[in-house]
Amino acid sequence: MLKAINKGIEGLGRWAEFSIRVFKTFTSKGVSSTSLVEQMYHVGVRSLPITIVSGLFVGAILAIQINLQLKDFGAQTFLGGLSTSTTLRNLGPVLIAFLLSGRVGAFTSAELGTMAITDQLNAIRCLGMDPVEKIVVPRLVALTCSSFLLLILGLGMTVVGGVVISSAHLGVNPIQFSQNISLFVSSWSIGIGVVKSFLFGLMIGTISCFFGYHTAGGARGVGRAVKRTSVATLVSIILMDFLVSTALESLKTFFEIMANS
Amino acid sequence: MNMLEVKNLSKVLGERQVLENMSLSVQQGEILFVLGRSGVGKSVLLKTIVGLIHQDKGEVWIDGEKTHPERELAMVAVRRQCGLVFQSPALFDSMTVKENLIFGDEDKARHISATMAWLKLPEKILNFYPSELSFGFQKKVSLLRTLLSNPKYLLFDEPTTGLDPVTTNLVNDVIRDCAKARNMGCLVVSHDLQSAYHLADRIVLIDQGKIALSGTPSNFKESDYPLAVAFRKGTINFAEGY
Ligand SMILES: Nc1ncnc2c1ncn2[C@@H]1O[C@H](COP(=O)(O)OP(=O)(O)OP(=O)(O)O)[C@@H](O)[C@H]1O
Numbered sequence: 001m002l003k004a005i006n007k008g009i010e011g012l013g014r015w016a017e018f019s020i021r022v023f024k025t026f027t028s029k030g031v032s033s034t035s036l037v038e039q040m041y042h043v044g045v046r047s048l049p050i051t052i053v054s055g056l057f058v059g060a061i062l063a064i065q066i067n068l069q070l071k072d073f074g075a076q077t078f079l080g081g082l083s084t085s086t087t088l089r090n091l092g093p094v095l096i097a098f099l100l101s102g103r104v105g106a107f108t109s110a111e112l113g114t115m116a117i118t119d120q121l122n123a124i125r126c127l128g129m130d131p132v133e134k135i136v137v138p139r140l141v142a143l144t145c146s147s148f149l150l151l152i153l154g155l156g157m158t159v160v161g162g163v164v165i166s167s168a169h170l171g172v173n174p175i176q177f178s179q180n181i182s183l184f185v186s187s188w189s190i191g192i193g194v195v196k197s198f199l200f201g202l203m204i205g206t207i208s209c210f211f212g213y214h215t216a217g218g219a220r221g222v223g224r225a226v227k228r229t230s231v232a233t234l235v236s237i238i239l240m241d242f243l244v245s246t247a248l249e250s251l252k253t254f255f256e257i258m259a260n261s
Numbered sequence: 262m263n264m265l266e267v268k269n270l271s272k273v274l275g276e277r278q279v280l281e282n283m284s285l286s287v288q289q290g291e292i293l294f295v296l297g298r299s300g301v302g303k304s305v306l307l308k309t310i311v312g313l314i315h316q317d318k319g320e321v322w323i324d325g326e327k328t329h330p331e332r333e334l335a336m337v338a339v340r341r342q343c344g345l346v347f348q349s350p351a352l353f354d355s356m357t358v359k360e361n362l363i364f365g366d367e368d369k370a371r372h373i374s375a376t377m378a379w380l381k382l383p384e385k386i387l388n389f390y391p392s393e394l395s396f397g398f399q400k401k402v403s404l405l406r407t408l409l410s411n412p413k414y415l416l417f418d419e420p421t422t423g424l425d426p427v428t429t430n431l432v433n434d435v436i437r438d439c440a441k442a443r444n445m446g447c448l449v450v451s452h453d454l455q456s457a458y459h460l461a462d463r464i465v466l467i468d469q470g471k472i473a474l475s476g477t478p479s480n481f482k483e484s485d486y487p488l489a490v491a492f493r494k495g496t497i498n499f500a501e502g503y
C-alpha cells in the first residue's frame with residue numbers, strides 16, 4: 001500500500017517534470033505552424049462530430065432529469081435556468097472531457113507510444129534533434145487548444161440539446177426555457193465552465209503525451225500506456241473539477257465580502 | 262586522433278549484465294564488424310555509444326573528446342557526427358519518404374537525388390508512406406536518411422539482415438564506399454559472417470557481454486574459439502544457452 005502511494009507520488013513528480021520541460025521547450029523554441037495546423041486538424045476537426053452529438057445528449061439528459069424534479073413542485077419555469085447552469089458549471093465540462101480523453105487522449109498516447117517502441121523517437125534524437133520539440137510540443141499544444149475549443153463548443157451544444165428536448169418532449173417552449181436563464185447563469189458560471197475546459201484540455205494533453213513518450217516494452221507497453229492514460233485522465237478530471245469548484249467558490253465568497261465591506 | 266573509442270563499457274539491463282567491460286575502437290576509413298549472437302547486446306552497444314542508453318561504467322571518446330550522455334544538449338553534436346542506422350527501419354510512419362528524408366533540415370533536399378541513385382532507389386517512392394514500401398526499401402530509405410546528414414562515423418545495426426542477396430551486396434558496397442571513398446569510420450553490428458569476410462578490416466566477436474575475439478578476418482577464420490567455430494559452420498544451436 002505504502003509502496004503504491006510512493007510510486008504514485010513519484011509518477012506525479014515525473015509528470016510535472018515532463019510538463020515543465022515541454023512548456024520550457026515551447027516558450028524557448030515555439031512551435032512550427034505547419035505541424036500545429038496538421039495536429040489541430042487530426043485531433044480537433046475530426047472530433048467535431050462526437051463533441052456535437054455528445055454535447056446535445058448531455059444537455060438533453062440533464063434537462064430531463066431536472067425536469068423530473070421540478071415537475072413535482074410545479075416549478076417548470078425554472079427548467080431552463082437550472083439545467084443550463086448545472087450543465088455549464090459542472091457536468092457538461094466533465095462529461096465532454098471524459099469523451100475527449102477517450103477520443104484524443106488514447107489516440108495520442110498510442111501514437112507516441114508506438115513511435116517510442118519502434119525507435120522513431122530515437123531516430124529523431126540521432127538526427128540531432130529533440131523529439132520533445134519536434135513531436136511532443138505540436139501535439140500537446142494542438143491537443144490542449146482543440147480540447148479547449150471542443151469543450152466550449154460542446155457546452156454550447158448542451159444548451160441546444162436542453163432547448164430541443166424541452167420543447168419537443170417536456171412541454172417547455174424555447175422562450176419559456178430561455179426566460180430565466182439569466183437569473184441562474186451569471187458570467188461567473190460561464191467563466192467557471194471556460195476555466196475548467198482549459199484545465200481539462202491541459203490535463204488530457206500533458207497526461208497522454210507523458211505516458212506515450214515514456215512507453216517501453218513492445219506492444220504490451222503501448223497497451224499499458226493507453227490504459228494508464230485513460231485511468232489517469234479520468235481521475236484527474238474529477239479531482240480537478242472538485243478542486244476548481246471549491247477554489248473558485250471560495251474566491252467568489254472572498255470577492256463578495258470585499259465588495260460588501 | 263581521428264577515431265571512435267569505447268573504453269570499458271558496462272551496462273546492466275534488468276537482471277542481466279548486457280555489456281561487460283567492453284573496449285573497442287574504429288578509425289576513420291576503417292570498417293569494424295562486431296559479431297555476436299542474437300540478444301547478446303549488439304543493439305545496446307550502439308545505442309550506448311550515441312547516448313540513447315546510458316552506460317553504468319565506462320566511456321566513449323570521439324576524436325579525442327569524451328562524450329557526456331547525461332547532458333542531452335552536448336549529445337546533439339555527438340549524434341551529428343555518429344550516424345546510427347537502426348535495426349528496424351525506424352521511419353516516421355505519419356510522414357512521406359521525402360518528409361522523412363528532409364526531417365528537420367530542408368536543405369538536405371538538394372542531395373536526395375544523388376544519394377538515391379547511389380542506393381538504386383527510384384525517385385517515385387518519395388511521395389510514398391513507409392507502410393507502402395517493402396521492408397528492404399524501408400531499410401534502404403532509413404540508411405539514406407542517415408547518410409544525408411553526412412556523419413563522420415556510421416554505426417550500422419544489422420544492415421543486411423532480412424534482405425535479399427542482391428540488396429545485401431548493394432548495401433555492402435555502400436558501406437565500403439562510405440569507408441574507403443568517403444573516409445567515414447564504419448562500425449557494423451551483425452551476424453552475417455559472409456558480409457564480414459567481404460568487408461571487414463577487423464572483426465570483433467562478443468560472447469556473454471564480453472569481447473571474446475578481436476582480429477582480422479583471417480584471424481577469425483583460423484580461431485578455434487567455440488562460438489567462432491559455430492559461426493563458421495553456420496550451425497549455431499539456438500536451443501543452447503539463452
Ligand atoms: N530497454 C531494455 N530494458 C531491459 N532489457 C533490455 C532493454 N533493451 C535490451 N534489453 C536486453 O538486452 C539484451 C540485449 O539486447 P539487444 O537488443 O542489444 O540484442 P542484439 O544483440 O541486438 O540482438 P539481435 O541480434 O536480436 O538484434 C536482451 O536480452 C534484451 O532483452
Ligand SMILES: [Mg+2]
Pocket residue numbers: 303304305348418
Ligand atoms: Mg539488435
